[in-house]
Amino acid sequence: MSILEVRDLTVTFPGGIQAVRGVSYDVAQGEVLGIVGESGSGKSVTSLAIMGLLPQNAVVSGSVKLHGQELLGMDEGELTRVRGKAISMIFQDPLSAFTPVYTIGDQIAEAVRVHQKVGKDKAAKRAVELLDLVGIPHPDVRAKAFPHEFSGGMRQRAMIAMAIANDPDLLICDEPTTALDVTIQAQVLEVLKTAQAETGAGIVMITHDLGVIAGMADRVLVMYAGRPVEQGVVDDIYYRPRMPYTMGLLASIPRVDGEQDTLVPIEGNPPSPAALPPGCPFAPRCPMHIDACDDEEPPLTQIGGGRYVACIRSREIEHKGMTGADVFPVPVIPPSDVARVPREERETVLELDNLVRHYPLMKGAVFKRRVGTVHAVDGITFDIAEGETLALVGESGCGKTTTLQQIMQLTPPQSGRVVVLGKDSSKLDKAARKALRGDLQIVFQDPMAALDPRMPVGDIIAEPLRAHGRKNVPQRVAELLTLVGLAPEHAERYPQQFSGGQRQRIGIARALALEPKLIVLDEPVSALDVSIQAGVINLLEELKNRLGLSYLFVAHDLAVVRHLADRVAVMYLGRIAEIGAVENVYDRPAHPYTQALLSAIPLPDPEMERSRKRILLEGDLPSPADPPSGCRFRTRCPKFARLSEAEKRRCVDEEPSVARLARAKDHGAACHYAEEIEVITASEHQEEQ
Amino acid sequence: MRSKVVLGRLLRNRQARYGGIALLLLIALAYIGPYLGAYDWTDKDFLAFLSPPDADHWWGTTSIGQDMYAVTLRGMQKSIVIGLLVALFATGLAALVGAFAGYFGGWVDKLLMWGVDLLLVLPSFLIIAIISPRLRGASWLWFVVLLAAFAWMITSRVVRSMTLSLREREYVQAALYMGIPRWKIILRHIVPNLSSLLIIDATLNVSGAVIGEAALSFFGFGIQPPDVSLGTLIAEGARNATGYPWLFAFPAGLLVLLVLAINLIGDGLRDALDPGSNS
Numbered sequence: 021m022s023i024l025e026v027r028d029l030t031v032t033f034p035g036g037i038q039a040v041r042g043v044s045y046d047v048a049q050g051e052v053l054g055i056v057g058e059s060g061s062g063k064s065v066t067s068l069a070i071m072g073l074l075p076q077n078a079v080v081s082g083s084v085k086l087h088g089q090e091l092l093g094m095d096e097g098e099l100t101r102v103r104g105k106a107i108s109m110i111f112q113d114p115l116s117a118f119t120p121v122y123t124i125g126d127q128i129a130e131a132v133r134v135h136q137k138v139g140k141d142k143a144a145k146r147a148v149e150l151l152d153l154v155g156i157p158h159p160d161v162r163a164k165a166f167p168h169e170f171s172g173g174m175r176q177r178a179m180i181a182m183a184i185a186n187d188p189d190l191l192i193c194d195e196p197t198t199a200l201d202v203t204i205q206a207q208v209l210e211v212l213k214t215a216q217a218e219t220g221a222g223i224v225m226i227t228h229d230l231g232v233i234a235g236m237a238d239r240v241l242v243m244y245a246g247r248p249v250e251q252g253v254v255d256d257i258y259y260r261p262r263m264p265y266t267m268g269l270l271a272s273i274p275r276v277d278g279e280q281d282t283l284v285p286i287e288g289n290p291p292s293p294a295a296l297p298p299g300c301p302f303a304p305r306c307p308m309h310i311d312a313c314d315d316e317e318p319p320l321t322q323i324g325g326g327r328y329v330a331c332i333r334s335r336e337i338e339h340k341g342m343t344g345a346d347v348f349p350v351p352v353i354p355p356s357d358v359a360r361v362p363r364e365e366r367e368t369v370l371e372l373d374n375l376v377r378h379y380p381l382m383k384g385a386v387f388k389r390r391v392g393t394v395h396a397v398d399g400i401t402f403d404i405a406e407g408e409t410l411a412l413v414g415e416s417g418c419g420k421t422t423t424l425q426q427i428m429q430l431t432p433p434q435s436g437r438v439v440v441l442g443k444d445s446s447k448l449d450k451a452a453r454k455a456l457r458g459d460l461q462i463v464f465q466d467p468m469a470a471l472d473p474r475m476p477v478g479d480i481i482a483e484p485l486r487a488h489g490r491k492n493v494p495q496r497v498a499e500l501l502t503l504v505g506l507a508p509e510h511a512e513r514y515p516q517q518f519s520g521g522q523r524q525r526i527g528i529a530r531a532l533a534l535e536p537k538l539i540v541l542d543e544p545v546s547a548l549d550v551s552i553q554a555g556v557i558n559l560l561e562e563l564k565n566r567l568g569l570s571y572l573f574v575a576h577d578l579a580v581v582r583h584l585a586d587r588v589a590v591m592y593l594g595r596i597a598e599i600g601a602v603e604n605v606y607d608r609p610a611h612p613y614t615q616a617l618l619s620a621i622p623l624p625d626p627e628m629e630r631s632r633k634r635i636l637l638e639g640d641l642p643s644p645a646d647p648p649s650g651c652r653f654r655t656r657c658p659k660f661a662r663l664s665e666a667e668k669r670r671c672v673d674e675e676p677s678v679a680r681l682a683r684a685k686d687h688g689a690a691c692h693y694a695e696e697i698e699v700i701t702a703s704e705h706q707e708e709q
Numbered sequence: 710m711r712s713k714v715v716l717g718r719l720l721r722n723r724q725a726r727y728g729g730i731a732l733l734l735l736i737a738l739a740y741i742g743p744y745l746g747a748y749d750w751t752d753k754d755f756l757a758f759l760s761p762p763d764a765d766h767w768w769g770t771t772s773i774g775q776d777m778y779a780v781t782l783r784g785m786q787k788s789i790v791i792g793l794l795v796a797l798f799a800t801g802l803a804a805l806v807g808a809f810a811g812y813f814g815g816w817v818d819k820l821l822m823w824g825v826d827l828l829l830v831l832p833s834f835l836i837i838a839i840i841s842p843r844l845r846g847a848s849w850l851w852f853v854v855l856l857a858a859f860a861w862m863i864t865s866r867v868v869r870s871m872t873l874s875l876r877e878r879e880y881v882q883a884a885l886y887m888g889i890p891r892w893k894i895i896l897r898h899i900v901p902n903l904s905s906l907l908i909i910d911a912t913l914n915v916s917g918a919v920i921g922e923a924a925l926s927f928f929g930f931g932i933q934p935p936d937v938s939l940g941t942l943i944a945e946g947a948r949n950a951t952g953y954p955w956l957f958a959f960p961a962g963l964l965v966l967l968v969l970a971i972n973l974i975g976d977g978l979r980d981a982l983d984p985g986s987n988s
């Protein structure tokens with residue numbers, strides 16, 4: 021029996037912009053439907069329309085039936101009764117869902133009382149029960165806390181608690197874990213599964229992350245340009261996609277298990293809803309495009325048991341058993357010359373030696389006084405050889421951004437040394453620092469924020485050239501634009517006129533302008549959609565090989581890191597937990613934190629996801645103003661819990677430093693009891709063996 | 710590249726084109742117009758005191774028989790120059806002081822803002838009263854400087870606070886990491902991103918200066934009788950605006966036209982500088 025039936029839902033915004041153009045689906049009791057799509061595909065608008073939460077001027081048509089009862093056109097009062105009782109929604113940003121001035125407990129109790137006739141005490145008790153259910157420690161105490169006193173992960177849990185307060189039949193989750201770190205994401209997904217088991221609700225899970233969907237969903241709906249283009253059982257979609265867009269999407273995601281060599285990007289950008297191509301909306305980007313595709317938009321047609329595809333060539337794809345790599349051209353990336361020389365013989369381009377950066381923690385508005393010290397970076401050491409990519413990974417608050425700023429500033433650090441291309445940053449004078457800046461460049465995370473909106477692209481790229489007095493600026497700008505895959509004519513346009521991926525390319529062109537030796541990449545692809553991301557990753561890889569660059573790559577996405585980096589350093593609370601060659605760290609992580617991190621990353625592989633065993637971490641990152649004594653990770657370390665009292669003493673008293681592991685050449689971990697195990701593909705099954 | 714692109718966009722902008730044409734016409738009127746009239750602005754027609762507009766005196770005459778047409782245009786010559794220069798100086802100063810204070814912070818900020826606050830609390834007429842005897846008979850450029858000196862402080866405070874947030878933008882950091890000197894970052898990345906505010910401020914300053922100049926003339930400073938300006942004409946005409954409307958209507962009308970033209974140019978410039986608008 022389906023709980024929710026959506027038929028031919030369309031949403032039109034003023035100006036005739038159709039954000040959703042005919043979406044139909046069913047959700048059954050206890051079923052999880054995953055909706056995937058890139059930004060602008062209409063996936064979120066669809067769910068807002070179902071909840072009746074769109075602004076007044078949006079025109080919604082079609083039909084949305086909950087238990088056979090039509091929701092569209094229902095008057096506001098009745099809709100409010102349905103909302104929160106029969107359907108609840110979980111948003112990406114839980115902070116906006118809570119009123120800042122009431123306690124979390126009160127707000128959950130309120131949600132209970134709105135829809136159920138229970139007394140105040142009983143509602144409060146229920147709130148505590150719910151908080152306990154979603155795994156909030158000391159729920160009775162935490163219920164009295166205000167939303168801002170909760171961390172991001174905790175807030176998301178509280179939001180889930182509120183959403184299931186009235187035993188809803190349907191939960192709509194809109195990117196519920198996108199804003200969270202991986203280990204927290206794993207926790208929250210676990211909670212969602214618990215919540216579903218508890219309530220037996222159907223779930224609509226909207227996300228751009230194909231890994232999350234693979235682990236959660238029973239069925240998947242792929243959306244593109246406001247329409248579903250493929251729908252089916254999760255295994256069918258992942259293993260036997262029949263629509264070129266789905267195929268490309270799956271081939272373009274980097275995987276943390278390193279299953280693929282080169283990522284397959286989908287060229288071009290999604291069409292704007294105001295200017296859709298005449299036939300198939302994917303036609304301009306589709307390598308299988310034939311003339312007949314432009315005649316009319318292919319309808320979503322059924323091709324056997326519960327499979328729907330909107331592509332006129334789906335039968336052919338089915339027949340020939342094609343995959344994404346067959347359909348999309350696999351880019352060829354030239355190998356690097358430098359990499360053939362053994363690492364020890366290459367020049368060192370960057371060396372950090374025991375770098376420390378502490379911030380004073382101030383309090384008071386008028387008379388500031390120091391109340392403590394934030395240990396943002398607390399003694400880290402690593403080096404990067406020529407032609408190498410070192411990735412610095414860790415969750416938010418681990419100190420990776422501070423490290424990066426310290427390097428970029430080229431000023432003497434508080435303690436320790438930063439040596440760029442053999443030059444110590446504490447011994448630079450003004451002229452030498454400026455000269456060195458030419459060899460050290462940066463690409464920022466948010467390509468919109470990093471480009472001056474009031475400057476034409478040509479000026480943006482020319483700026484470093486002019487600042488360093490280079491000749492032939494216009495010619496060089498044209499060269500650089502071509503190098504990153506843009507046209508020289510683009511120089512006269514402003515950054516707004518480009519899509520996210522193109523803007524990031526402009527950022528890369530600017531970083532390359534002075535022919536630097538080392539480029540610092542600050543989360544260069546995390547703000548981009550998956551299909552665009554692949555193209556930028558490939559570009560970075562190609563440039564590195566062609567120009568002999570070295571990268572310091574700061575990221576939180578371990579799958580991207582595996583793809584791009586040669587070596588990886590995992591940071592936790594201002595220190596390095598584990599460092600080594602990518603294969604070593606990913607295949608045989610030795611530090612409990614790395615193990616947890618790697619096992620938390622969802623794989624875009626439903627079968628593996630189902631059998632995978634996760635190492636879940638408890639709690640949140642401790643405050644860097646007050647790191648635990650001894651090993652900083654001990655408050656969350658799953659291994660610590662299993663140690664004997666005597667062994668525990670060592671973790672509490674003695675801070676471990678990075679020690680090279682006996683078996684590998686390039687692999688070290690900062691744990692007293694380091695032990696290499698395999699976690700990415702680890703399953704229950706293996707455990708038994 | 711930027712100047713070329715902006716200029717191209719400005720020329721294509723319809724508002725800016727109309728504004729520019731209007732301003733050119735007004736300037737032509739101010740400087741060529743007097744040759745077309747029958748009277749010189751110093752002439753006094755003793756046969757016609759306070760006569761309404763007619764074929765002889767196109768815009769009427771004043772209480773001492775001056776031809777309004779000639780007098781108004783004479784006044785406008787001064788006012789256009791003063792208005793434009795004051796706006797340029799005041800807004801430019803506001804932008805520079807605010808942006809430097811906001812970007813550098815620390816003691817630069819403290820010092821500059823201390824200066825701004827001092828100028829804000831000191832009553833301006835007091836200063837003028839002290840300075841004016843010394844400047845009597847000096848060039849009218851001093852007058853522009855003085856007018857501008859009292860018109861920039863509040864804007865510079867606004868600019869400073871906007872700079873504080875712009876300073877944190879990644880593109881400003883990016884410029885720093887490229888090795889671009891800080892003063893250049895301010896001129897190239899901070900000030901252009903404040904252009905909407907600055908342009909509005911400058912257009913307001915034009916009319917403010919024309920009117921403010923009349924107030925200053927009260928202190929026996931700036932434009933002195935028998936010389937005239939739009940400001941002094943409006944101030945005088947306003948007293949008798951109901952009885953002898955032509956004394957007020959013509960100078961005031963020209964001021965409105967001038968401000969309108971400047972506003973159109975300002976709007977066009979803002980659009981040309983703002984890549985978000987598709988003109």
Ligand code: SF4
Pocket residue numbers: 263264265300301302303304306307308309310313318330331332333334
């Ligand atoms: S209908 Fe044509 S253009 Fe559209 S996805 Fe299929 S093959 Fe590609």
Ligand code: SF4
Pocket residue numbers: 611612613651652653654657658659660671676690691692693694
């Ligand atoms: S040193 Fe102890 S607490 Fe730290 S990671 Fe190793 S086992 Fe865990």
